[in-house]
Amino acid sequence: MSSAEADRPENESGYVGLAPYLYYTDATEAVEWLVRVFGFTEEVRFADASGEVFQATLCAGPAKIQLAGVGPGYWEAKGVDGPVGQLNIVYVPDADAQYERVRAALGDDADLDAPQDQPYGARVFTVSDIGGNSWTFWQQFSDTVELPSGWREIRAHEPPSE
Numbered sequence: 001m002s003s004a005e006a007d008r009p010e011n012e013s014g015y016v017g018l019a020p021y022l023y024y025t026d027a028t029e030a031v032e033w034l035v036r037v038f039g040f041t042e043e044v045r046f047a048d049a050s051g052e053v054f055q056a057t058l059c060a061g062p063a064k065i066q067l068a069g070v071g072p073g074y075w076e077a078k079g080v081d082g083p084v085g086q087l088n089i090v091y092v093p094d095a096d097a098q099y100e101r102v103r104a105a106l107g108d109d110a111d112l113d114a115p116q117d118q119p120y121g122a123r124v125f126t127v128s129d130i131g132g133n134s135w136t137f138w139q140q141f142s143d144t145v146e147l148p149s150g151w152r153e154i155r156a157h158e159p160p161s162e
Contacts, residue, residue: 017064019063019064019065019066020065020066020086020088021066021067021068022065022066022067022068022086022088022131022133023067023068023069023070023074023131024067024068024069024070024130024131025069025070025071025072025074025131026052026069026130027052027053027054027055027056027067027068027069028047028051028052028053028069029130030053030067030069030129030130030131031045031053031056031058031067033129033130034058034065034067034129035058036105037102037105037106037127037129038060038090038098038101038102038105038135039098039101040058040059040060040065041058041059042056042057042058042059043056043057043058043059043064044056044057045057052069053069054068054069055067055068055069056068060090063090065088082132086133086134087126087133087134087135087136088133088134088135088136089135089136089138090135090136090137090138091138091139091140092137092138092139093139094139095115095123095124095125095137095138095139096115096123098125098137099112099114099115099125099137102127102137106127112125112127113125113126115137115139117141119145119146119147120145120146121140121141121142121143121144121145122138122139122140122141123138123139123141124136124137124138124139125137
């Protein structure tokens, strides 16, 4: 067993983590934007001879975000018009404080809806980044979920409630 395997937490699946891998036409600009606007920290970047980022790792607390720069011809070669954005959820202790940080960083460009309480016990707001990816900042405040009439909660490894 390697030392990396010995250090891996015990779990059924053997998984040790999960990170989104996001594509940006200009990864250098994306790294700077994500650090400035969201407050992520940069772990490492790999730059080409001209100094442009082609791959980087950012951190949101202990969670890692991988990103890569792809040229404008990348999407055309794949037969699509552009990147297909995705939703990334970042868990935060205070959605209102994160909202104020993002709003201040974006300045006059801020087109944000204020955080809203959701029936699933979370206070959230969502913002799109410069690459078209959506980021929801999520503050969980309750484990109680208000389900519509007729709906029910089913948790893995528990018998369904009647």
